[in-house]
Amino acid sequence: MASQTQSSTVLLTRLLSQKEQSPLVLILDTIAQSSLYLQQEFIHHKQDSTSVTLVSFETVDKPQWADIFLEAQDKPLKRIIELVNESVDPQGKNLVIIDAINYIPNHKLTQFITSISRPNITVVATFHTSCPEEDRSQYSNYPSSYTLLTYIASSIFEVLPNSLDDEELERHVQEFKIPSGLNTQSFVLNLINRRKSGRSLSYKFQINTLTHEYSPIVDKPQEHVDSQELLKDLTTFNLTTSAKQQKARENVELPYLDAQSFETGGAIVYEFEKDDDYDEEDPYEDPF
Amino acid sequence: MSTLKQDLILFADTSIIPRGSKVCGTITHTQGTSPAWLVESLVENGLFGTCSINADGKASRSLRGDVVLISLVHDEGFYDLKRNSIALGETPQFHFVDLFTDLFGKVGDVEHLNKTFDQLASQIDQYTSEHKTVLIEGLEFLIGATQLTASHILNQLTKLQRVSQAIFVILAADKELVQLKVNDSSLIEFRMNELLTRLIHRSHLAISLRPLETGKAKDVTGTLTISRGALPFEGSTEVMEKEYLFLTSKDQQTKLFLR
Structure with missing residues (x-):
């Protein structure tokens, strides 16, 4: 058990520092727990030589940590792909952060991902799961963006608030009456990492981005009560x-x-x- | 319930609109909990740094920034902008933009919306004060009455965010408007839900005005909840999360009580 928790933390740190190859890292967040705190952990752990490009659909001003800031709002997809490909360093390591991949139309998602993917690029894309996604598609059986992204992502980071078990809290969030105590620097992270072999590893952590502490949460098997x-x-x-x-x-x-x-x-x-x-x-x- | 009057504070440095960092706030309300008093307080605070409903409301005032109030649902006469014998509306740094009159001519489609907001952004940019506050209300009207999408509207807000230091977006969030049953983008509920969700993802601050869940009360109009939005601040600015009960009396006076 101890070795398992140790290896899970090592894997998480390796993923955050891009030492573990993972071409598409998908972060799933909601209005109750933002992914931006976790995004900062990628910045904190990155190597100095790694170039950071922020593809912005939501961010208004260039953050200090971004080497290149690409405004993607209002731009056609083709132009966004060109801009990303022009901005990345062809030799060195690159971290491409997409602040909200929800803005890419469903039928163009795979084209976008494949067009910007390179062996020296790690794409970290946030998908807001609380944003509604329309059922209607050109092809009746085409998967939703969520299904598609969770299928093609090599690692999935799902951020959850510490306290949203309560049904009442959840109802308030759905009604946009955001309760206090959400969107904090301390949150729960569900990590799924897919190995090349096809094996999938799944871990749960308690993350504190203020102290950069990651504690694995091990679900105890239910004790048999007589x-x-x-x-x-x-x-x-x-x-x-x-x-x-x-x-x-x-x-x-x-x-x-x-x-x-x-x-x-x-x-x-x-x-x-x-x-x-x-x-x-x-x-x-x-x-x- | 305590009868002690409490002060309206949104940030940990006891400010309502902080200086030194850009702010984006979303204010949601429902029928029966009109945000007019809060809008008036934000106008006052943006202009003078004071707030009449607080204990420091009668403190000496000096102008400290421009405030632009854009409304798609009211004209200027709707607001009571007289505060302790000072007419806020007549202050040169206060600018009311009436998009309510000739609404569809100005913002009815993408082309007009772009043009109007480009003009607004360049107008705000020309104001010389260091701190500019923008308040915009009634955007839900565009969702209900036109074919404009959440992305169209949010792109316009970005233009205003670039030229201002603080922006507050005031929107209705009645259950009937936001509760999703079917994910059909032609439905108003879908588009409102999309707009609100995306807006909160861009906001540092989420303020909710709601009626009491337990029903009507003579001495309470509703609850005011202040909480963090999905966007964290880069600097040391911090949202002071709390919940108040508020009472708006017949003479338009509002009192706050910490919950």
Whole structure:
């Protein structure tokens, strides 16, 4: 167990520092927990030589950490692809951050991703899962952007707020009455990393971007609770069963068990009882 | 409920509109919780740095920035911009942009929308003060009445964000407007939901004005929730998350009570 948690943290750090090859990193966020805190971890861990390009659909001003700031709003997709390809360093390592990939139309997503992908580029794209996505598509069975991106991404980082279990909180978010305590520097991260072999690794972390601490969350297997323990002292009545009673209960043969032991299906088990009026000469009275 | 009057504070440095960092805020409201008093307070704070509903409301005032109030649902007469015998509306740094009159002529389609907002951005850019605050309300009207999409509208907001230090977008978020049943982009609910979600992803601050969930009360008009938006600040500016109860009386006076 210890080695598993250790390796999960190592994998996360390697992914954040782009030491682990992952051509498309997809970050899934909502209005309850923004991906921008996690995005900062990629910037924090990147090597100095890595060039950072921000493809902006939402960001208004160039952030300090971005080497190249590309405004993609209002630009045709072809132009965005050209701009990205012109801006990246062909020799060195590149980190291309897309602040909201939701703005790329569904039917052009794969074209966009494949056009900017190179061996020396790591694309980190954020997809806002709370943004509605229309069902209508040119092709009736074409997958949604979410399905498509989660299928082609080599790593998926899903950020979740620490406290959104409560149904009421979730309802408030859906009604855009954002409760306090969300969008913080401390959040839960679900990581899925797909190996070249096809194996998929899945981990859960508690992330603190202020201290850069990542603690793996290991889901404990549910402990078996003895039903007798639960019933004890619940009421003034004795609801528990003694060992003797339990043994007797186990030995009780349930009715119709005989019917289940037949190897051929559809057989009728009929046992005559003393009050049955059976006439041997009447062919219609034959119960079989 | 406490009878102690509480101050309206949006940021940890006890300010309403902070200096030193750019701010984008989304204010959502529903029927019955009109944001007019909050808009008036933001206008006052943008112009003078004070707020009449706070304890410092009568402090000495000096002009400290331009405020542009753009409305698609009201004309200037709707707002009560008189604060402690000072007519905010007559202050030269206050600019009201009436997009309500001749609405469809100015912002009814993409072409007119682009033109109007380009003009607005260049007008705001020419104001000489160091701090410019933009308040824009009623954008939901465009979603309901025209074919404009969330992207069209957000692109225009970006133009205003570039030339101002603080922008507050005031939108209706009634359940009927935002609750999605079907993901059909021709439905108003879909487009409103899309606009609001994308806007909150661009906002540092989310302010919600809602009626009491427990029903009507004589002494409470609604709740005011202040929370962080999805966009974090780059510097030390921090949103002061809290919830107030507010009461707007018949004489248009608003009182806040910390919850």
